[in-house]
Amino acid sequence: MSTVAIITGTRKGLGRELCLHYLQQGFMIAGCSRGESSIDHPNYDHYSLDVSEEKKAVAMIREVYRKHGKIDVLINNAGIASMNPIPLSPASTALRILNTNYIGTFIFLREVGKIMLKKKYGRIVNFTTVATPLKLEGEALYASSKAAVETLTKIASREFASSGITVNAVGPTPIPTDLIKNVPKDKMEALLAQQAIKRFGNVDDLKNVIDFFISEKSDFITGQVIYLGGVTN
Amino acid sequence: MKEEIFQLLFAQAREMGEETGQTNLLNPTVETKLYHRDGNLDSLGLVTFIAGVEEKISDKFGVDILIVDEKAMSQVSSPFISVQSLADYVEKLLQNESGE
Numbered sequence: 364m365s366t367v368a369i370i371t372g373t374r375k376g377l378g379r380e381l382c383l384h385y386l387q388q389g390f391m392i393a394g395c396s397r398g399e400s401s402i403d404h405p406n407y408d409h410y411s412l413d414v415s416e417e418k419k420a421v422a423m424i425r426e427v428y429r430k431h432g433k434i435d436v437l438i439n440n441a442g443i444a445s446m447n448p449i450p451l452s453p454a455s456t457a458l459r460i461l462n463t464n465y466i467g468t469f470i471f472l473r474e475v476g477k478i479m480l481k482k483k484y485g486r487i488v489n490f491t492t493v494a495t496p497l498k499l500e501g502e503a504l505y506a507s508s509k510a511a512v513e514t515l516t517k518i519a520s521r522e523f524a525s526s527g528i529t530v531n532a533v534g535p536t537p538i539p540t541d542l543i544k545n546v547p548k549d550k551m552e553a554l555l556a557q558q559a560i561k562r563f564g565n566v567d568d569l570k571n572v573i574d575f576f577i578s579e580k581s582d583f584i585t586g587q588v589i590y591l592g593g594v595t596n
Numbered sequence: 597m598k599e600e601i602f603q604l605l606f607a608q609a610r611e612m613g614e615e616t617g618q619t620n621l622l623n624p625t626v627e628t629k630l631y632h633r634d635g636n637l638d639s640l641g642l643v644t645f646i647a648g649v650e651e652k653i654s655d656k657f658g659v660d661i662l663i664v665d666e667k668a669m670s671q672v673s674s675p676f677i678s679v680q681s682l683a684d685y686v687e688k689l690l691q692n693e694s695g696e
Contacts (some may be wrong), residue, residue, distance in 0.1 A: 408604075417662070418662075421660055421662055422660050425650075425654060425660050430656075476646035477643065477646070477650070478647065480643060480644050480645060480647055481644070481651075503630075522640075525640065526640070575625070
């Protein structure tokens, strides 16, 4: 029986790449984004929604469960970033970032987690960033939202531990995607200089960590945050 | 509608009773305690119970309600104390849903 996965933020960037990667491995995937689908595949269903819209997210997740009878994997990829010094950051931006990065992750984790509880099996992967442990200036709103995701990951791992559900997080270094296209070059170089391995990450680096987290064999791996590039907390 | 909700909660209680061996859940009544100091469910059991109820509501009434409450862990005002309190709460959620 195929592995059934939900991946959020699948229209572009890393989410799209991950989706194509797991479709190639025979997964049945339901994805979502605020826009229309950019993936046409018989094993892919797309939902146009904002991950922080609770009612729509719940309806999507329950529809996926009704269709497949299970959800094995959740990859909470959807995220937005903002680079701005704190004194110049509007509260509305803080709210928008928290809504997508934290509230969206929370809603999907809660709802998919409840379904996984019934089956006593599940693999949940959340997304954080190296900006959180590196305490990057100008990334307070983004890094703080991901700090919340890290804490959510660690507590959820404990709440779900006795039910065969693992909850982990991956923290990519900058990977050339839309998310960082507007970040000045000198800022990027300064960031890379803080990594143990001083290069941009790539999608394969990320797939490798997620493959590990969602493997059936990784049933003793939970509550962990893995940063790429040798960044440590 | 209330009677249907009770029947649905009883069915979920019996399922949980069979699964966990918790005999008080095998013959549930409206007074059966769920999450309470004298209750039959621990916090994880309550979450599993609620997930099952949400699914049954969806099957029975064709609507997706979300059974969450910030007072869930309260020993006084939680809607999850007993079958009766949960049925009242679910009825209210269904009424809100049909009124939207």
